[in-house]
Amino acid sequence: MAQFTTISEILEAVKEEELDFIRFHFSDADGVFKELDVPPALLESAFSKGLPFDNSVGGTFKPTGSDLMLKPDPRTFSILDYGRQNYGRVVCELTFLDGQPFDGCVRSALKLFVRKIYQAGYTFSVSSSLSFYLFDASFVASGESFSPSPETIMKTEAVKREILSALNVAEIDIVSLRQMHQGGPISIVFKEGSVLRTADNIMTAKYLVTDVARRHNLHASFMPKPATTMEGLTTTFGFTLMKDEFNEFYHPDQEMMISDKARGFIAGIFKHIRAICAVTNPTVNSYKRIVQKGKAPYYVSWSAVDRHSLIRLPSSRGRATRIEVQNADSSCNPYLSLLVLIAAGISGIDDNLKTIPAVNFETHDYSESEKQALSAGTLPNTLREALLAFNNDALIREALSDSISSSIYQTGIFEWSDYIGCVHTWELEKYL
Template structure:
């Protein structure tokens, strides 16, 4: 992030560059974006001629209307744009742009503790105090569904493709191409795109960056995918498990730490797995707090329909350098700078700021407390029976959102990672969601029991 006012109160060079680009590209409107506690991207649209005021004074809004922010009697909040996040919106004919903002508490002038972006910055500050910069690269998967005659989403896929399939089975290749063009216009470096395992399921991979930029990019990615899919009369969803009994969508997240002199702190060429002791301690920290982390990385009722054995989703608390049945995998790396770990359990319904913050705090806890990392499990854990899992000391993630929320409440470190305000509001919202789910009666239950009993 950049400071967008100079010491004398004027504009910084970065902010001035944004104002110049607004003029050069004839931008009419600015969308000032921020994210609520549940991970929904919000925005306030202002005429482009308000850009300088946004940088110098901020733009005020009613925080009491945003999920999990503040009470009605303390509603005034201020948006402070981050000039480094400026981008033209490619689906708006080039006349609209966005800036991602930090939320400021107007009564104190300090960052609002309920702002998820601020929560992630706290995790990165802790890493910096320990001498590390955190890099991350997520892989958010999504489904493309047809719309009905009223423009509403269905669960009918527009192709019958499978993993890495080509046209004519993969009918969405043109959609992915247009999404990639849109993402590249907004500054993304795209590594690859392909059809995923399930019908109608897709993945587009973008290059790693520092964790804050990457979390910003996740919100942008979801927005671009949805907007461009809609131009093709398709609905894009990041719901983890929209169709039963097939693979769900994950957001595998690659993480590495770099030292202040630019060295990858996770690499050790003398180690059997090319992983340093720091990397193993970081891994041990995530494994230690995995049950509580799941409430943040897999925060919906539907998340736990994905986290079941048999559909390539990781449910077993272990790590491996070979297979994908473990919670954490050590991917192959061609060069030392690419050494990293891959947390395979997050899904794309999570708030990326909160998920990254929780993962980082858990990993740093492993380093600070010199946690011992268990041996990697090189066999397919899906084929283990309960006794064999016990012999390896392998536990499982919570089986539903309620269990995950209980684990979160019992985990002091992850609660502290979220901060008092976010932890309280997050638990309040998610417990209400789970209670609403528990008292509902599904079509499956009616089909199964109504005429039987």
């Protein structure tokens, strides 16, 4: 993402471009960028000292008291000049006023975790994808299945072109932006990058997609399952473990040409997957996507062939060998999702865990009992099940800070309680 190597280069570019403001972005607890627009005159001081910030605006994991500092990361600075706009933006971390890391900052949590595992000998790179829908006002109002009008189709094409331009300006490298059919989900496939940059890229892409759609009078949705008849939205993460330019998940002489470390990584994720779902699938609606006979993974299995498995091994080997996790949805917070998935995978490597056999065929037409027999269980059926597993999983909770873990659990339980207290359309149609 970075197009500048020093802070002085950034300050000079801001002056030359005559930018009116710099947009400071930071992630809230739900994985959505909050923003503050800052005059250029304050940028140099913000880089060196931070910018005082009252987090009572909401959306963060709150400490005692409300005053924090926004500390911009100069490596994320870019000038966004797409769509007749021209302003600077930078991704920030939250610290206490004395400069110490705030334990509720999700970006800092991932950054510190990556540093810790690097010191233990682990260096990961990640490929990823993000899917979303573009709706017009009629769908947002009704929530029924979506059949776009000719006008909406034309707007969608314009939005896709402008999203590509915006991603390019933000220096986010992608493989493709694709939509398989009109009215269907749109997917951005990102190029492989470092763990932190991958999370930054997903967050920035969400922001840009939402911004571009809004200015074309469309609504960008990352809701996991917008309607019963519609395809769910996915975020995928493909992990590669590197050491001295060598992919440690690859082994040419072992079955499927993957190493014991790869199998341990898979086994670690399987062991903790029900707790992980509280992070990767964080809403009530997430579990409308994870159902039997659906396209999303439901059974805990892995395969190089079956595209409905929880973990998929793409066919490439050698340097390109990767482990692709497919259960996360587009509402997830990528900072926290990457953290817990890697923590679980590393635990499997360190503990020499053994995984179940791979599924070497497509299971789409198999019965549910046959799929169950090939798996290590199922994903949670509800947010409540995931939260209970999360609350009882010491490794996943300890990988996060106490502040973040407690907030995930309490916020989720509140959402679940609110949901089950509501009378829904299905109940009215069935029982009234």
